[in-house]
Amino acid sequence: MVRQIRLNAFFMNCVVHQSPGLWRHPRDRTQDYTDISYWVDLARTLERGRFDALFLADVLGVYDVYCGGAEAALRGAVQVPVNDPVLLVPVLAYATRHLGFGVTSILSYDQPYAFARRMSTLDHLTKGRVGWNVVTGYLDSAARAAGRSRQDGHDLRYEIADDYMEAVYKLWEGSWEDGAVIRDREAGVFADPARVHRIRHEGRHFQLDGYHLSEPSPQRTPVLFQAGSSPRGRAFAARHAECVFIAGNSTAEIRRLVGEIRERAAAAGRDPQAITVFLSAVCVPGRTRGEAQDKLADYRRYGSVEGSLVLQSGWQGVDFAAAPLDTPIAALGRGSVEAHDRSDRPPDRRTIRELGEAATLGGGAPLLTGSAADVADEMQRWVEEADIDGFNLTSVVAPESYVDFVDIVVPELQRRGVHKQDYRAGTLREKLGGEARLPPSHPGARHRAG
Amino acid sequence: MVRQIRLNAFFMNCVVHQSPGLWRHPRDRTQDYTDISYWVDLARTLERGRFDALFLADVLGVYDVYCGGAEAALRGAVQVPVNDPVLLVPVLAYATRHLGFGVTSILSYDQPYAFARRMSTLDHLTKGRVGWNVVTGYLDSAARAAGRSRQDGHDLRYEIADDYMEAVYKLWEGSWEDGAVIRDREAGVFADPARVHRIRHEGRHFQLDGYHLSEPSPQRTPVLFQAGSSPRGRAFAARHAECVFIAGNSTAEIRRLVGEIRERAAAAGRDPQAITVFLSAVCVPGRTRGEAQDKLADYRRYGSVEGSLVLQSGWQGVDFAAAPLDTPIAALGRGSVEAHDRSDRPPDRRTIRELGEAATLGGGAPLLTGSAADVADEMQRWVEEADIDGFNLTSVVAPESYVDFVDIVVPELQRRGVHKQDYRAGTLREKLGGEARLPPSHPGARHRAG
Numbered sequence: 001m002v003r004q005i006r007l008n009a010f011f012m013n014c015v016v017h018q019s020p021g022l023w024r025h026p027r028d029r030t031q032d033y034t035d036i037s038y039w040v041d042l043a044r045t046l047e048r049g050r051f052d053a054l055f056l057a058d059v060l061g062v063y064d065v066y067c068g069g070a071e072a073a074l075r076g077a078v079q080v081p082v083n084d085p086v087l088l089v090p091v092l093a094y095a096t097r098h099l100g101f102g103v104t105s106i107l108s109y110d111q112p113y114a115f116a117r118r119m120s121t122l123d124h125l126t127k128g129r130v131g132w133n134v135v136t137g138y139l140d141s142a143a144r145a146a147g148r149s150r151q152d153g154h155d156l157r158y159e160i161a162d163d164y165m166e167a168v169y170k171l172w173e174g175s176w177e178d179g180a181v182i183r184d185r186e187a188g189v190f191a192d193p194a195r196v197h198r199i200r201h202e203g204r205h206f207q208l209d210g211y212h213l214s215e216p217s218p219q220r221t222p223v224l225f226q227a228g229s230s231p232r233g234r235a236f237a238a239r240h241a242e243c244v245f246i247a248g249n250s251t252a253e254i255r256r257l258v259g260e261i262r263e264r265a266a267a268a269g270r271d272p273q274a275i276t277v278f279l280s281a282v283c284v285p286g287r288t289r290g291e292a293q294d295k296l297a298d299y300r301r302y303g304s305v306e307g308s309l310v311l312q313s314g315w316q317g318v319d320f321a322a323a324p325l326d327t328p329i330a331a332l333g334r335g336s337v338e339a340h341d342r343s344d345r346p347p348d349r350r351t352i353r354e355l356g357e358a359a360t361l362g363g364g365a366p367l368l369t370g371s372a373a374d375v376a377d378e379m380q381r382w383v384e385e386a387d388i389d390g391f392n393l394t395s396v397v398a399p400e401s402y403v404d405f406v407d408i409v410v411p412e413l414q415r416r417g418v419h420k421q422d423y424r425a426g427t428l429r430e431k432l433g434g435e436a437r438l439p440p441s442h443p444g445a446r447h448r449a450g
Numbered sequence: 451m452v453r454q455i456r457l458n459a460f461f462m463n464c465v466v467h468q469s470p471g472l473w474r475h476p477r478d479r480t481q482d483y484t485d486i487s488y489w490v491d492l493a494r495t496l497e498r499g500r501f502d503a504l505f506l507a508d509v510l511g512v513y514d515v516y517c518g519g520a521e522a523a524l525r526g527a528v529q530v531p532v533n534d535p536v537l538l539v540p541v542l543a544y545a546t547r548h549l550g551f552g553v554t555s556i557l558s559y560d561q562p563y564a565f566a567r568r569m570s571t572l573d574h575l576t577k578g579r580v581g582w583n584v585v586t587g588y589l590d591s592a593a594r595a596a597g598r599s600r601q602d603g604h605d606l607r608y609e610i611a612d613d614y615m616e617a618v619y620k621l622w623e624g625s626w627e628d629g630a631v632i633r634d635r636e637a638g639v640f641a642d643p644a645r646v647h648r649i650r651h652e653g654r655h656f657q658l659d660g661y662h663l664s665e666p667s668p669q670r671t672p673v674l675f676q677a678g679s680s681p682r683g684r685a686f687a688a689r690h691a692e693c694v695f696i697a698g699n700s701t702a703e704i705r706r707l708v709g710e711i712r713e714r715a716a717a718a719g720r721d722p723q724a725i726t727v728f729l730s731a732v733c734v735p736g737r738t739r740g741e742a743q744d745k746l747a748d749y750r751r752y753g754s755v756e757g758s759l760v761l762q763s764g765w766q767g768v769d770f771a772a773a774p775l776d777t778p779i780a781a782l783g784r785g786s787v788e789a790h791d792r793s794d795r796p797p798d799r800r801t802i803r804e805l806g807e808a809a810t811l812g813g814g815a816p817l818l819t820g821s822a823a824d825v826a827d828e829m830q831r832w833v834e835e836a837d838i839d840g841f842n843l844t845s846v847v848a849p850e851s852y853v854d855f856v857d858i859v860v861p862e863l864q865r866r867g868v869h870k871q872d873y874r875a876g877t878l879r880e881k882l883g884g885e886a887r888l889p890p891s892h893p894g895a896r897h898r899a900g
Contacts, residue, residue: 210595
C-alpha cells in the first residue's frame with residue numbers, strides 16, 4: 001500500500017496566523033474569527049476534505065521584539081488580538097463527526113490540576129477527538145503579563161514541562177482505574193472509591209495532592225503534539241510526543257531531523273514509526289498551473305514585510321528593525337532573547353528584507369503550488385525524501401486556502417490512493433493508527449493504576 | 451406593570467449538583483453530562499421557557515470533610531466527577547439565540563491575564579451573552595491540589611479577589627479604547643496602536659504588565675454574579691456584583707439580607723435596584739396539585755441523606771459523620787475549616803439527620819410545589835415579601851425538572867404577566883435591563899480609557 005499522507009489545518013484564533021498582511025485581501029474572512037459560524041464552516045470544509053485535524057496554534061503575550069514594542073503587531077493584527085482556542089473545540093466537535101482537534105496550551109502559566117480537567121472535559125465532549133500541543137512559550141511579554149520579569153531559560157522551561165507532564169499523566173492515567181465507574185442505580189454506587197486514587201505529585205516545580213476531577217475520558221491522555229526544534233525540544237518530543245511538528249525548507253535537513261527524532265524515540269523504548277511527523281507547508285493550488293500562478297501573484301501583493309518581520313523578531317528574539325533592510329541576517333548575531341532555539345541550524349544567508357518577503361505567505365514554509373497534480377507530486381516527494389507523515393497546512397487567505405485545497409487537491413490525492421476516502425472509526429488516536437489510549441511504551445502509560 | 455420575575459437554571463457539569471441520590475431515579479439523565487447533545491437539549495428547553503440564563507456552578511477539589519475522606523462523595527457522585535463548565539458555553543450559545551450563560555470560575559488558582567482572555571473569548575463567541583460567577587473557593591482540597599497546604603483564610607480570599615477584580619477590569623475596560631479597531635484594509639491598519647494601552651497592575655497579590663489579548667467584546671466585562679453570604683462576601687457583592695445569588699428559607703431573613711446588599715451598594719454610589727437578586731429554589735410542579743404531590747413523593751424515595759451530608763460537611767466545614775445522626779447540629783460547634791461563612795445566621799436547631807433529609811432535594815432550598823397556580827403564587831409571594839428579583843432554579847431530576855417547569859409553570863407566569871413572552875434584543879446585560887456595558891457607577895467602569 002502506498003504511504004498515506006496525514007493532513008492538519010494549521011490555524012489560529014486570530015486575524016493573522018502566519019500570512020501577515022493577507023487579511024487585507026478582499027476575499028479573506030479571518031476578521032470573522034469571533035463568530036462561531038465562521039469556524040463551523042471551516043471545520044465542515046476540513047471534514048469534507050478528510051483532514052485529520054484542525055490544529056489551533058496559540059500564543060500568550062504580544063510580539064514586541066520588533067522595534068522594541070507592540071505597535072507594529074497591533075497595527076497589522078499580527079497574532080494580536082488573539083482569542084482562546086480551547087473554547088472553539090466543543091462547538092466544532094458538535095458540528096462535525098470525525099475531525100480531530102489539536103489545541104495549543106501553554107503550560108508555563110497554568111496549574112496542572114485545573115488544566116488536566118480542562119483537557120479531560122474536551123476529550124469527553126469531543127468523544128475522544130482531542131490533541132494537545134505542548135508548548136512552553138517563547139515570549140518574555142507573556143512572562144511579564146504573569147507578573148514575572150522575564151521567562152525562564154530555554155532548557156529550564158523544558159525541565160519544568162517534563163515535571164508538568166508527569167503531574168498530568170498521573171491525573172489522567174493513574175487516578176481512576178478502568179471500571180471504577182459503576183453507575184449502579186440500584187445499589188446507589190456511581191464509582192467504587194477503592195478504584196479511584198488520590199494523586200500525590202512532589203515534583204521539583206509542581207506539587208499536587210488530589211483526585212483527578214474527571215472520570216476517564218475516551219483517550220484519557222489527549223494525543224500529544226509537540227513542535228520543539230532545539231536539541232532540548234527534540235529530546236522532549238522523543239520522550240512525550242505522538243505527533244511532531246517540524247519546519248524547514250530542505251528535504252535533506254528535514255530527513256535528518258526526522259531521523260534523529262525517530263532514533264531518540266527508539267532509544268527511549270518507543271516505536272519510532274508510531275511518531276507522526278507533520279511538516280509545516282502552505283498550498284496555493286489552481287484548476288490549472290496558470291490559475292495557480294495568477295492566484296499566487298495576486299496573494300503576494302497583499303503580503304506585509306513588516307508583519308513578517310514582527311513574527312520573525314518574536315520567534316528568533318532578534319529585533320529585525322534595528323538594522324537596515326539590506327543587512328545580511330548572519331551579520332546580526334544571535335538573539336538576546338532565546339526564543340525558538342535553532343542553534344544547530346545552518347546560518348541564514350539572506351538579508352532582512354529577503355527573510356521578510358519570503359515569510360509573508362505561511363511564515364516561509366515550503367510552498368506547494370500549481371495544478372492538483374503538481375501539488376500532489378510535490379507532497380509525495382516530500383513524504384518520500386524527508387520521511388515525513390504529512391503536512392500542517394497553514395492558510396494564506398482563509399477559509400479560501402482550505403476550500404481550494406479540498407476542492408482541487410484532495411480528489412487528486414484520493415485518486416492516487418494516498419489520502420483516505422473515509423475516516424476510520426474511533427478516537428483521534430485510533431484515526432492516527434493507534435489504540436484509543438497511550439501505547440504501553442509511552443512514559444505516560446507507566447502511571448496507570450489497577 | 452407587575453414586577454417581572456427573573457429565572458436562571460442553576461446547574462452543574464456533573465452528575466449530582468444539589469439533589470444527592472436523585473441520579474438513581476429512572477428518568478434522571480444527569481449521567482449524560484459528558485454528551486453535548488444532552489446539554490443542547492437542556493439549553494433549548496430553557497430558551498423555550500424564556501429563562502434568562504443557564505447558570506453553571508463549579509468546584510475545584512472534592513468534598514472530603516465528611517468522614518475525613520472523599521469515599522462517600524465518589525460513591526454517590528456528589529459533585530465528583532465534575533467537568534469544566536466554561537467549555538460548554540460556546541456550543542450552547544451556538545444552539546440557542548438568546549439564552550444567557552453564567553459560568554462559575556474560581557479565581558484563586560488562575561492568573562488574571564489568561565482568565566481575562568478566556569472570558570473575552572466567551573463574550574465574543576456568545577455575542578455578549580456571558581456572565582461570570584466570581585468565586586474564591588471553599589475547599590482545602592482545592593488548595594492541596596494546587597500544591598498548597600490549605601486555602602487562604604476567608605477574609606484574605608476576598609482581599610485577593612478584590613485585587614484580582616481590579617486587574618481584570620483594567621484588561622477588559624482599559625486596554626482597548628472604543629474605536630481602536632479600525633480594520634482598514636486599504637491602509638493596512640487593523641488597530642490603531644495609539645488607542646491600545648499596555649496595562650500595568652501592581653497589586654498586593656497580582657502583578658501584570660501587558661496588553662489585553664482580546665479586542666473589545668460586546669459587554670467587555672461579563673455580567674458579574676456573586677454569591678457570598680458572609681458579611682465580607684456581601685461587602686464584595688455590594689461593590690462588584692450585578693447579580694447576587696442568595697440562599698435561605700425565611701422571607702424575613704432574605705428580605706433583611708437583600709436590604710443590606712442594596713444599602714451597601716447605594717452607599718458605594720451604585721443604583722441599588724440595578725442589582726438583580728436571585729434566590730435559590732427548587733420546583734416540583736404538576737398538572738394538578740395531586741400530580742405534584744405524587745411526583746414529590748416519588749422523588750423523595752431516591753434522596754441520599756449521606757450525599758446530602760457530604761455536601762453540607764463541605765459547605766460548612768463540619769464533619770457531620772463524626773456524631774450520631776440524632777445529634778443536634780447546635781451541639782457540634784463551628785466548623786474547623788471556615789467554608790461558607792454564615793456567622794451572622796441564627797443557629798440551626800435541627801438534628802444532623804433532619805439537616806440531611808431536608809437537603810436531598812435542591813440542597814434544602816425553598817421548595818415550590820403544587821399546581822401551576824400554586825407555584826406561581828408562591829413565587830410571587832417570595833418576590834413581594836423578600837424583595838428578590840427572581841430565582842435560581844436547581845433541578846431534582848434533570849432535565850425533567852426544567853421541562854416540567856417550562857411546560858407547566860411558565861405559561862401560568864406568562865398569563866399573569868410576570869414572565870416575558872419574548873427576549874429583549876442584545877447582550878445578557880441588556881436583557882437584564884441595563885446597557886451593553888457596565889454602568890458608569892460600577893467600579894470596573896473607572897478603568898475605561900480614551
